[in-house]
Amino acid sequence: MFEALYSLSWVTLWGVTLAAAAPLALAALGGLLSERSGVVNLGLEGMMLVGAFTTAWVGLLGPSGFWGAMLGLLLAGCAGAMLAGLHALLCLWGKADQIISGVALNIFASEMTIFLALWLYGTKGSTGILDYTLAGVSLGSLRISLFFVLVLCVWLGLEILLWRTVWGLRLRACGEHPQALYSTGISPYKVQIVAVLASGFLAGLAGAALVHGAGNFSKNMTAGRGYIAIAALVFGNWLPRRVLAACLLFGFAYALNFQLQALPTNKIPSEFLSMLPYALTLLALVGWVGRTRPPAALGKPLDI
Amino acid sequence: MERSVAWKAGWEGLWATHHALLWVLILGGLVLLYMGESPAHVYGLLLQGSLGGVAQISATLSASTPYLLCGLALVFGFRAGLLNIGAEGQMFAGAILAALWGRSLIWSGSFVWLLLIAALAGALWAMLPALLKVRFGIHEVICTIMLNYIIFAAGAWLVRQPQIRVDPTIPRTADIALAAQLSSLSVGGLRLDVGLLLGGVLAWGLWRFLRDARLGYEVRVVGLQPEAARHSGIPIGRRLILAFVISGALAGLAGGLYVASPQHPYFEPDFSPGWGFWGIALALLARNHPLAVVPAALLFGILETGASVLDTTRGIPREMIQLLQVTLILFLSTRFFQGKAGGSDV
Numbered sequence: 310m311f312e313a314l315y316s317l318s319w320v321t322l323w324g325v326t327l328a329a330a331a332p333l334a335l336a337a338l339g340g341l342l343s344e345r346s347g348v349v350n351l352g353l354e355g356m357m358l359v360g361a362f363t364t365a366w367v368g369l370l371g372p373s374g375f376w377g378a379m380l381g382l383l384l385a386g387c388a389g390a391m392l393a394g395l396h397a398l399l400c401l402w403g404k405a406d407q408i409i410s411g412v413a414l415n416i417f418a419s420e421m422t423i424f425l426a427l428w429l430y431g432t433k434g435s436t437g438i439l440d441y442t443l444a445g446v447s448l449g450s451l452r453i454s455l456f457f458v459l460v461l462c463v464w465l466g467l468e469i470l471l472w473r474t475v476w477g478l479r480l481r482a483c484g485e486h487p488q489a490l491y492s493t494g495i496s497p498y499k500v501q502i503v504a505v506l507a508s509g510f511l512a513g514l515a516g517a518a519l520v521h522g523a524g525n526f527s528k529n530m531t532a533g534r535g536y537i538a539i540a541a542l543v544f545g546n547w548l549p550r551r552v553l554a555a556c557l558l559f560g561f562a563y564a565l566n567f568q569l570q571a572l573p574t575n576k577i578p579s580e581f582l583s584m585l586p587y588a589l590t591l592l593a594l595v596g597w598v599g600r601t602r603p604p605a606a607l608g609k610p611l612d613i
Numbered sequence: 614m615e616r617s618v619a620w621k622a623g624w625e626g627l628w629a630t631h632h633a634l635l636w637v638l639i640l641g642g643l644v645l646l647y648m649g650e651s652p653a654h655v656y657g658l659l660l661q662g663s664l665g666g667v668a669q670i671s672a673t674l675s676a677s678t679p680y681l682l683c684g685l686a687l688v689f690g691f692r693a694g695l696l697n698i699g700a701e702g703q704m705f706a707g708a709i710l711a712a713l714w715g716r717s718l719i720w721s722g723s724f725v726w727l728l729l730i731a732a733l734a735g736a737l738w739a740m741l742p743a744l745l746k747v748r749f750g751i752h753e754v755i756c757t758i759m760l761n762y763i764i765f766a767a768g769a770w771l772v773r774q775p776q777i778r779v780d781p782t783i784p785r786t787a788d789i790a791l792a793a794q795l796s797s798l799s800v801g802g803l804r805l806d807v808g809l810l811l812g813g814v815l816a817w818g819l820w821r822f823l824r825d826a827r828l829g830y831e832v833r834v835v836g837l838q839p840e841a842a843r844h845s846g847i848p849i850g851r852r853l854i855l856a857f858v859i860s861g862a863l864a865g866l867a868g869g870l871y872v873a874s875p876q877h878p879y880f881e882p883d884f885s886p887g888w889g890f891w892g893i894a895l896a897l898l899a900r901n902h903p904l905a906v907v908p909a910a911l912l913f914g915i916l917e918t919g920a921s922v923l924d925t926t927r928g929i930p931r932e933m934i935q936l937l938q939v940t941l942i943l944f945l946s947t948r949f950f951q952g953k954a955g956g957s958d959v
Contacts, residue, residue: 351754395943399946399947402947403946403947403948403949404947404948405946405947405948406946408696408754409696409893409942412696412698412754412893413894413943413946414943416890416893416939416942417936417939417940417943420935420936421936423932424930424933424936532762533758533759533761533762536754536755536758536759537759539755540755543752543755580766580769580773581770583766584766587759587760588759588763590755591745591756591759594749594751594755594756595745595749595751
């Protein structure tokens with residue numbers, strides 16, 4: 310049953326792993342910003358979805374080539390940030406339960422993108438194929454996705470921001486003890502709003518990475534990646550480099566699934582292969598239990 | 614809570630819900646105006662399509678059944694402090710097992726077995742996240758979402774198997790035995806699903822269980838004050854598992870009832886428009902009161918039946934109405950629509 314494994318091209322597999330890990334890592338690092346500030350963001354899935362739709366929309370609308378794709382990325386981030394703004398509005402102003410708000414926003418984004426695709430393109434399933442997608446750079450025979458390069462930049466930026474700047478200190482303080490932050494004259498609300506918006510922006514970019522990988526937008530194309538990103542966050546103990554490593558692990562599960570399905574000698578049913586990322590996520594969470602510590606004030610509404 | 618206080622909380626909740634509904638209808642009206650439709654006309658058509666005659670009311674009642682059971686599943690989970698977003702997957706488990714076993718249930722009255730098997734399948738599929746939560750402290754939302762995708766894939770694989778499917782071109786299982794199907798009752802032309810009646814009875818039973826039974830009380834304490842539950846010696850883990858399992862059994866029953874219906878006595882991978890997920894909306898609408906899920910489910914039945922009429926006759930996509938439903942959840946989750954006494958506890 311497993312002889313197909315021997316005929317895999319490992320270099321290609323690593324390349325696909327990087328490409329599959331990129332959207333997970335962008336969303337997870339975004340989620341890290343939000344959760345470090347104390348706001349649970351289960352809406353990553355929905356933010357990825359609106360980002361993905363926006364990328365496809367901009368790509369099909371006109372501006373082509375590299376700069377058109379960049380405009381698409383920017384707008385995808387903004388779309389994600391808009392949904393994140395709604396999350397902040399509901400949770401911080403409306404005092405909604407953060408988990409319910411996140412899950413509800415995911416349903417909202419799913420229905421919204423299906424509705425918009427129907428309205429703009431007349432199809433419920435998927436949009437047309439984009440003319441131009443961001444490919445990767447080749448390093449020998451290894452293909453590195455441009456989005457993975459972006460992930461590395463975001464990761465480095467986060468490491469510096471979180472541990473080397475006043476902003477990062479405030480962000481972490483806000484997630485651990487918002488009252489202490491408040492007593493130094495800084496509004497925890499402001500910190501959380503900025504963090505949630507930034508997390509939405511990154512999740513929007515993650516959606517864009519998905520569309521550039523697949524070539525078009527199709528309904529509910531995120532297929533749980535937002536939740537896997539949250540699992541990576543837990544698995545990575547809310548530390549950027551461990552979260553990145555967790556995303557690479559989950560990305561490997563996706564890559565194995567894609568590559569094995571493409572092999573003509575493969576005998577494992579594709580449905581079972583597609584379970585790989587979800588099963589691995591569950592296993593990772595079970596295996597890593599008790600060794601992680603979330604931010605102390607995570608998910609607790611501010612009463613300041 | 615004293616009875617009069619409970620009633621007051623109930624009325625305030627109803628008032629706040631009614632407000633949220635009004636705002637959502639106004640918002641939807643604005644979108645409809647933008648689309649060049651007359652809101653009054655469209656809402657009129659929606660009501661006419663869902664309540665305009667005996668046939669329409671029958672369709673609405675039948676559409677409400679899965680909402681009712683999934684809503685009850687979510688309510689029971691919420692009462693123990695669990696967000697069972699896996700209701701969709703548990704419903705799949707129920708439908709799959711019912712469709713597989715239903716073919717060999719040929720004795721008269723064996724629909725009872727069919728429903729029991731479906732509930733058991735849902736309960737077992739819910740047992741897994743329950744154990745993972747209690748034993749390993751893994752949050753139920755991530756866990757159940759992963760399990761949802763796993764069972765969706767399993768369902769998609771199942772209907773491809775030559776021993777199970779009817780026709781290689783249609784991805785669905787063969788019909789279940791006639792004896793395992795549940796025909797609906799007819800009351801003066803009005804078609805009444807047995808499932809809906811069963812759901813109503815279950816709503817009443819769950820309400821009494823949560824209000825009067827010791828176990829129900831303990832489940833409520835675990836949901837409201839886990840710390841108090843620990844100090845009063847309530848086995849929190851076992852009560853969480855109980856709540857998860859009952860929630861899963863209700864969702865599995867929703868799947869079994871779908872398969873037991875003579876209109877579609879088989880399992881197909883896209884049988885559900887997300888009833889398990891809409892259960893969250895119903896629980897919020899009902900403010901976690903089992904009895905209040907009944908009118909909430911009827912409302913969703915009206916919206917679904919009306920939306921499909923609008924879709925086919927006016928070309929207004931049903932996603933439009935579904936967007937209004939999600940907006941309703943978003944509104945109801947905020948403090949502005951909670952009601953002063955903050956929901957009911959009995």
